[in-house]
Structures are given as structure tokens and as C-alpha cells.
Amino acid sequence: MSEENLDPVGTKALAEAAKIVTEKTVTGIGAFLNKVCMPAAEEFGLLLQDRVRSWRASNAVAILERSRAHLERNEQAGEIHVHPRIAGKIIDKSSWVDAENLQEMWSGLFVSSCSPTGTDDSNLIFITLLDQLTASEATLIEFLCKDTRICTSEHRLVLAETQVIVPLEGLRKVTSIDSASELDIAIDHLREVGLLQMESGFNLNSSPTPVAILTPSALGLNLFARTQGWTSDPYDFYEKGSPVGVREIAPVAPNTSHPSGYHDAF
Template sequence: MTSDGKSLDILGIKPLADAALIVVKGTVDGAGAFLGRICLPAAEEFGLLLRDKVNGWRTQNATNIANAAERILSERENLHELHAHPRIVGRILEQGSWEDSEQVQQMWAGLLASSCDADGKSQGNLIFIGLLEQITSSQAILLEHACNIAVKRRSKSGFILADSVYLPIEVIMSILGISDLHQADVELDHMREIGLLTPDSGFQPNDDSGDITPSSLGLNFYARCQGYVGSVTDFFEIPPNNHAEVDGDQSGERA
């Protein structure tokens, strides 16, 4: 430390550090401007996050989410007329900022984008925020895979359903990135218990394959996490006449 209170730059890295700080500040300011545009209270919420004791890490995560949401919304014609409910934005900033997985950050961004509409009063995505808070990055990857490979249909009443999806146990473990069979079993059990997979999903004691069929809730959740705001059947491009035969005990799989 010099006599005037300034630290010595022995390695000559101060200019680089200052430049990095400018870039980070610019990125954060840009995210703050976007949040302020879609929800004014969110700008203050973001400011509180900046003062958090772990602000460097959490702020970067929240900034990534906000910037990704803005990119999604940029594809909608009325971008500057869209707003989100403060409760939604606050929850997404609070919970999403703890997540450093790029995959899950993108899902938080999708929820933020799909929460925006003309009046900013909808709170429907609170349901999906509660689900996203509960899943791991491994489960997010598995759900995406299941939703993409499943054959999706409409029930006669118009609800979305997926045909059963079975994969070898080793393939499921590879998708999850897990080498422990029992941990993989727990992951699937949890996804089933929170409703993202169908009631019969998971592993069976004497089978060498597992059922990862996404539920109607899981399909809706995935669509909203991609930033989609229309009908889930349109998101998956299901033809109107592509009907599924539904047994009576499956009638609860409606969304």
C-alpha cells in the first residue's frame, strides 16, 4: 500500500482488472435496464442482489438469466410492450441466481420470458417456478431429452399426452451423468413424485430399462421453460387429428 492509500500494481494487471470491471458493470447495467423495462420493481430487486455478500457469483448468474430472457423476447414483435408480475420476476431472480448450470439458467430465462405479457398481471408461471426450484441440472437434461423424443398426442378432449418412453438403464444413467444406479433411481423417483414424469415411470426391480415418459405437467413445464406462451400442443406441433387413446386411470394426466 502506498502512502496515498492506493495499492501497488506490482504485476501491472490493474488496467486489465479495470477493463474487466467495466465489461461486467456494462453487462449488469444492461440486464438491469431490461428488468426495469419489463417490471420496474425488478430493477430494485436486482439492486439488492448486487449488494448481496456473494454478489459476484449470484449477480453473474442473474445477469445471464436476464440477458437470455431478453434474447428470447427479442423474437416477439411487441417486446417493448411486455411486462411481468413483480412476484414472478422477484422469485426468478432470487432462486435462479443460485444456479450456475447453463442448462438450468436457460430454463429460468424461458420462464421469465414466458411470464411477460401486455398487462403484466399473470402469475401462472409460479407453478413452474416452484417445479424448477426443485430439480437438478441432471433432471433438467433428462426431462428435455424425454420431452423431445416422446411421441406427443392430443386426447379426445384436447389435452396433451405422451406415448410411453423406455430407455436402457445405462442410457438413462448416461443422460443423467450419474454412475450410481441408486442415485439415478432417486432422481427418477423425485421427478415422478413432483409430477414431471407419469405415475408409472421409473425403474422396475427386474427390468433392464426405465420409463421416462413425461407427464402432461412435464410437457407444459418444458414448453414454458423454452419461453413459449401459446398452446403446448402448438409448441410440439401436434396435428389436430393426432389423438391418443386414454385409459380411465390416466384421466388425471391432464393439464
């Protein structure tokens, strides 16, 4: 029997094609890293050499592809560099992540780490914070920060204008966490790491169902802006409002499945 008959659907050809595409993708990412941060390019090469790390390498490629596309889309791919310490840590930490929303945030953090000189290491604190988040916690941070307004500040401080009141059922749909206890743990964790203001949490006295009163902290708002690839003053990232106010949010519509639709569903 011929070799062709042993492979009637062309599996071998498909495998070869996939290998070529992968090699081209990796080569492109290597060239991109070589341009913005030579030490990170060398570290990336080592990651690819170990077959045991292929899953991590695949994640790193996906994130760096997003970063490169963001920079090119916004015409930022000129003479930019990333501090080696920052680039190395982002590649290392993000390579363990396969959740799409977290990959998007890691990609944005890489973009916001780019500067003309490559000496800016201010995103180091945000690498540590993002590395601690679950996919559900990251979704909740995006939900709270995406369309928020901040207080008008003479000193350009980033402070949330409002509290966000979310019924238990709304939180379940936002985070895809069904357990009220697990939701409480997630909120406690976000508050503990400083991404929510200290008063954030469940109001058990509310009826007929518990509601969570949540306010992103200045640190949380800064983290979100950085993970969106924002490189300027975070004060300019958010819409400005009055110093005080409360915005009540109804439960999320049952068919809502993506963060970008959450606010539209209320």
C-alpha cells in the first residue's frame, strides 16, 4: 500500500503545514522581542527549546502576538523598548495563563511597559498583582473599572466616583461563580491585595437578596488602565465626574456571556 493510501486525509501534510505556520509565528515573535528587548528574546528562545514547556510557550506566543498587534494598530511599534526585568517577568508569569481575558490583560501590561528608553520599571508592581488574579477575579475587575468615572481631582489622583451595587445573582453571572461563599472569598481577596476599597463587600442586611457594594481602589483603577495598554497618566484614561455619587446596578441579563456586554445588559 502506498504512503498516500496510509494517509487518506492528508494528516501528514496538515501537520507539516501547522509546523510551518508555528515556526513562522515564533520567528516573528522572536524578531519582535529582539527589537524591543534582547534579553527577553533570549529567554523566550530558551522557553521554546524545552518540549515540556510547549504549553507555556504557546501561551506566551499568543500574548506577545496580541501585544505586537496592539502596538502596530496604534502606530506605537517604532523605536520602543521594554525593561529586561519587566519583559522577562511578564513572559514568565503570563506563560502559565490560558484564560483569554487574562491573556488580554497580560498583553496590555506588556504594551504599557514599552517606552522610548526601555528604562521604565513602574509596571513591576502590576505584574505581581495580575499574577495573583483568577480569571473570574480579573473579569470582576474589568466589570467594575471598564466604564467607571473618577472624581475630578486638582492633583490628578485616580479615585472612583461611585460605589457599584451588584445583587448576588448579578455577581454570579458576571464572574461565572455560583457559590456565594466563593464569591465572598474572591471579593475578600481583591480587597486584601488592594484592588478594592476597604469597605467593599456583601451587605447581608439587604433584602430580599444579598447585594455586594464594591468600589475599585486607586490601585485597582491604575492596574486596569495599565492592562489596557495605557501608557499615559491613568487620570486621563477615565471619564471624569463629580466627587460623590452612587450607581445601582441590576442583575446581569441571563444571556450575557462577555464582559463587553455586561454594562449594556443593565
